Amino acid sequence: MTNRSYRSALQGPRAGRSVVTSLAAAVLAAPLLITLAAALPGCAPNPKSVPCENDTECVHRGDGLKYCLESRCVKCASRVDCPDGSSCEGGECR
16 A cells, blocks of 8 residues: 555545535535425325316315315315305415
8 A cells, every 4th residue: 555545545535625615515505404304394295285187086085175276176266165254265265
């Protein structure tokens, strides 16, 4: 083993990386990791995000979603579908 290769073997695979480069990589990776961690609890499928082609597909899901509006299952398609005094906004009676 030459003197040069011996030094490389002792220093390991990250020998050429500076502290600044390592710190920059950590700073850039941190927001990504935080975002991913925050998104994990929201990974359960939301019934409103379920794609549909017709009302029957939504009714069969059994989630109280009756209509297929803009290719997604919703509770209401118009004010007529909501109780008196409420309106249909974004597929929800409010």
